Amino acid sequence: MPASERVFGLFAVLTGLLAGSLVLSAPTWAKTHDVAMTAVETDVVIEGNGEKYAAWTFNGTIPGPVVRVTEGDTINFTLTNPATNKNPHAMDFHAAEIDFLKNYRAINAGETISFKFVAKKPGIFFYHCGAPPMIQHVARGMFGAIIVDPKNAKAWAKADREYVLVQSEFFKNPDDVQAMFDRKYDNVLFNGGIFKYHPFVTGGGKLDAKPGERVRIYFVNAGPNEFSSFHPIGEIWDNVYESGNPTNKLNGVQTYVVGPGSAATFDVVVESAGAYPLVTHSLTGALRGAIAVLLVGPDAKPAPLMPMVPWVLPAK
Numbered sequence: 001m002p003a004s005e006r007v008f009g010l011f012a013v014l015t016g017l018l019a020g021s022l023v024l025s026a027p028t029w030a031k032t033h034d035v036a037m038t039a040v041e042t043d044v045v046i047e048g049n050g051e052k053y054a055a056w057t058f059n060g061t062i063p064g065p066v067v068r069v070t071e072g073d074t075i076n077f078t079l080t081n082p083a084t085n086k087n088p089h090a091m092d093f094h095a096a097e098i099d100f101l102k103n104y105r106a107i108n109a110g111e112t113i114s115f116k117f118v119a120k121k122p123g124i125f126f127y128h129c130g131a132p133p134m135i136q137h138v139a140r141g142m143f144g145a146i147i148v149d150p151k152n153a154k155a156w157a158k159a160d161r162e163y164v165l166v167q168s169e170f171f172k173n174p175d176d177v178q179a180m181f182d183r184k185y186d187n188v189l190f191n192g193g194i195f196k197y198h199p200f201v202t203g204g205g206k207l208d209a210k211p212g213e214r215v216r217i218y219f220v221n222a223g224p225n226e227f228s229s230f231h232p233i234g235e236i237w238d239n240v241y242e243s244g245n246p247t248n249k250l251n252g253v254q255t256y257v258v259g260p261g262s263a264a265t266f267d268v269v270v271e272s273a274g275a276y277p278l279v280t281h282s283l284t285g286a287l288r289g290a291i292a293v294l295l296v297g298p299d300a301k302p303a304p305l306m307p308m309v310p311w312v313l314p315a316k
């Protein structure tokens with residue numbers, strides 16, 4: 001082959017490569033995730049004495065499953081509303097930037113809906129049902145958390161241990177929508193339970209950590225109405241990241257307000273062994289259920305992101 005042809009051939013290959021890279025819609029490191037959830041109208045345990053509640057949920061638990069992806073990833077989401085349900089349901093992902101009329105519309109029992117989005121911004125985001133009356137669908141338990149990890153893992157310090165905590169208000173009568181509008185809640189929940197992580201309460205557990213570990217709490221306030229003033233008793237948040245974005249970094253924070261429908265990531269490096277209750281310092285909320293005790297000791301075992309979801313009580 002003459003040299004000129006070889007050069008042209010190389011040019012053609014390079015042009016092809018360039019054109020190929022230009023038409024790629026997503027970066028090569030990005031992944032696609034198929035996420036399917038089912039709207040489940042069911043009873044769930046909300047108290048350590050075994051008390052159950054007629055909840056509306058994603059996949060049967062309060063909160064719904066944690067979705068975890070990396071910045072730039074694509075999520076193909078499908079919601080199924082089984083024919084056995086009685087109500088319309090929907091899904092609204094705060095991590096998405098897509099048309100809400102088309103994608104977040106409520107579907108009737110017996111229908112499914114699918115939509116797709118790219119998780120463009122890293123952070124911790126709320127997801128929830130938006131079917132009317134939305135205040136009731138959220139109050140009855142249709143919410144959860146999606147973590148979008150930064151594509152650059154070095155954007156922040158590596159966590160030694162991670163938990164997801166979702167705060168919400170609990171209304172004893174699931175059908176009393178007026179009480180929900182009037183903010184007449186009975187309890188405040190962390191991960192769907194009253195004092196779920198309080199070892200002194202019947203059926204209560206705890207969150208574990210070892211001294212010196214950087215504990216990262218992905219915190220979501222589901223509301224529907226109240227603000228959370230998130231504080232670690234006996235500690236100071238080393239860092240708070242608004243919406244969980246590593247670039248929104250605060251240092252040395254005692255309490256940080258997370259409004260309904262918002263979220264933040266909280267890092268605490270626990271200096272020494274002991275008990276550190278994580279609370280909303282809005283005390284009516286803490287004393288009505290929103291206390292999660294972080295128990296710090298050398299024997300702490302690994303734990304899932306959301307321990308005790310679902311809350312299965314030991315047989316009596």
Ligand SMILES: [Cu+2]
Pocket residue numbers: 039056088089090129130131137142
């Ligand atoms: Cu719903």
